[in-house]
Amino acid sequence: MKLRVPVILLLLGLSAVGYEYHRFAGTPLKLPDEGLVYTLSPGTGLRGISRELTAQGLIPYPAYFWLLAYLEGNPRGLKAGEYAICPGSTPRDLLRQLEEGRVIQHALTLVEGWTFSKVMETLRADDRLEQELIGLSDPEVMARLGYPGEHPEGRFFPDTYRFPRGTSDLSFLRRAYQAMVQMINEEWPKRAPGLPLSRPYEALVLASIVEKETAAAHERAEIAGVFVRRLKKGMLLQTDPTVIYGLGEDFDGNLRRQDLERDGPYNTYRRAGLPPTPIALPGRASIHAALHPSPGDALFFVARGDGSHEFSATLAEHNEAVRRYQIKH
Numbered sequence: 001m002k003l004r005v006p007v008i009l010l011l012l013g014l015s016a017v018g019y020e021y022h023r024f025a026g027t028p029l030k031l032p033d034e035g036l037v038y039t040l041s042p043g044t045g046l047r048g049i050s051r052e053l054t055a056q057g058l059i060p061y062p063a064y065f066w067l068l069a070y071l072e073g074n075p076r077g078l079k080a081g082e083y084a085i086c087p088g089s090t091p092r093d094l095l096r097q098l099e100e101g102r103v104i105q106h107a108l109t110l111v112e113g114w115t116f117s118k119v120m121e122t123l124r125a126d127d128r129l130e131q132e133l134i135g136l137s138d139p140e141v142m143a144r145l146g147y148p149g150e151h152p153e154g155r156f157f158p159d160t161y162r163f164p165r166g167t168s169d170l171s172f173l174r175r176a177y178q179a180m181v182q183m184i185n186e187e188w189p190k191r192a193p194g195l196p197l198s199r200p201y202e203a204l205v206l207a208s209i210v211e212k213e214t215a216a217a218h219e220r221a222e223i224a225g226v227f228v229r230r231l232k233k234g235m236l237l238q239t240d241p242t243v244i245y246g247l248g249e250d251f252d253g254n255l256r257r258q259d260l261e262r263d264g265p266y267n268t269y270r271r272a273g274l275p276p277t278p279i280a281l282p283g284r285a286s287i288h289a290a291l292h293p294s295p296g297d298a299l300f301f302v303a304r305g306d307g308s309h310e311f312s313a314t315l316a317e318h319n320e321a322v323r324r325y326q327i328k329h
Contacts, residue, residue, distance in 0.1 A: 013195070013272060020064075020066060020317075021068075022262060024059070024061075024068075024091060025064075025090065026061070026092060027089050027092060028087070028089060028090055028093045029058045029059065030058055030088075031087050031089070032309060033087060034085045034087070035085055036056075036084075036085045038052075038056070038102070039081070039082045039083070039165075040078065040079070040080045040081060040082075040098065041080060044071050044080070045283045046075045046076075046184055047066060049065070050062035050063070050066045050180055052327040053094075054063055059091060059135055060197065065091055065205050068092065068095055069095055072092065072095065073095045073096070073097055077099050078095075078101075079101035081103030081104075081165070082104045082164065082165045082166075084104050085097070102166040102186070103162065105162040106163055106164070106165060108128075108129075108160070109158075109159070109160040110122075110156060110157070110158040110159060110281060111297055112211055112281055112282065113281060114280075115279070116154075116281075117151040119281070120141070123173070125150075126169075128163075128165045128166075129163075129167055129168065129172060130164075130166050130167065130169065131169055132168045133169050133173075136139070144165060144170055145170065146174075147177070153279065154204045154278025155177055155204075156176035156177055156179075156180055157176050157182075157281070158281040158282075161175060161176065161307040174204075180204075183284060183287060184203065184204060185200070187203070187288060187291050188203060190290065190291070191203070191292070192291060192293065193247075194234070195228060195293075196228060196232050197290075197291075200203065201285065202274055203273045203290050204278050205275060205277065205279075206227060206228075206254075206290040207224075207278070207286040207287040207289070207290035207291075208272060208281070208284035208286070209237070209283070209284045210223050210286045210289050210290055211280060211281070211286040212280050213239035213282060214280060214307075215307060217285060219308065219309060220285055220286055220288075220289035221288075221292060221293055221298070222294045222298070222307070222311060223289070224290050224292075225294040225295065225298065226227075226298050226299060226311065227293075227297075229297075229298075230299060231273065231274070231299060233299075235270065235299065236268060236270075236272055236274070237267060237268040237273075239266055242267070242268045242275045243260060243266060243267050243269065243279075245279035246265065246266025246267055246275075247259060251327075261286055266279070297313040299313060299318075300314075300315065300318035300321075302321045302322050302326060303316065303326070305325055305326075
């Protein structure tokens, strides 16, 4: 049976289209040498995506990508987000990337020793986060997180967190809160015996003081040991960072004798025991040190001026160390 000329032409046309389609699907996209960031906005349909890719010069015809999604993918399963399209990617690769939601993961670090006010300042300045907490007070933020009545200081684990653009500041904080809960729940059952700490929250308080007292990793457990022994003996902790925290915005960078004499819940020169809340974000090492303090008899320490400390067992030894390292001649 002979085929008529129009049928032959139709078959030839279809085979040509099929060839062009398959070549399109497997040919690398037209990308700059460094690749391209493509943002798929929420609510954008397949036709809109195809037109955007064509407008940006990535593909020659929108119909081809539309056809690719219907033939080889899930046209209703393309996920919104910010995508890094790497050099060499084909339309088929891009389709898989959009289906799997392999979006760019940004990074933001909460630093050991930061206060909650510094955390919130950092989150509010980050335009990659969706801002839901602007204008809220600290108690209101904690209520939005689902922990009304809790003081926010020290509740968030300092670490580097990765997140897609558009993540809310509330979601970011919730992750950091849960990370701290997990950390303290892992460390608390393994604590050294005989600590003068009745609950995990007190460990956070002590760990935050250790965090602010030294940046030297090898000293953290020794610093914690001093504070644990003072707590056991009923001695005042007499630690400057708690006083500075209590002063808040009144602290001008110079801690004076009158500041040490001013009574307040965070003045450990006048109030016995731990302060009522942490004073900063304690990191993993400081939490571990607070729960595993070094043994010894030191009850005092003073900064040497090089980032390390001199430890002393008696007040006389301590006073001599103060004269040696801090009193200028």
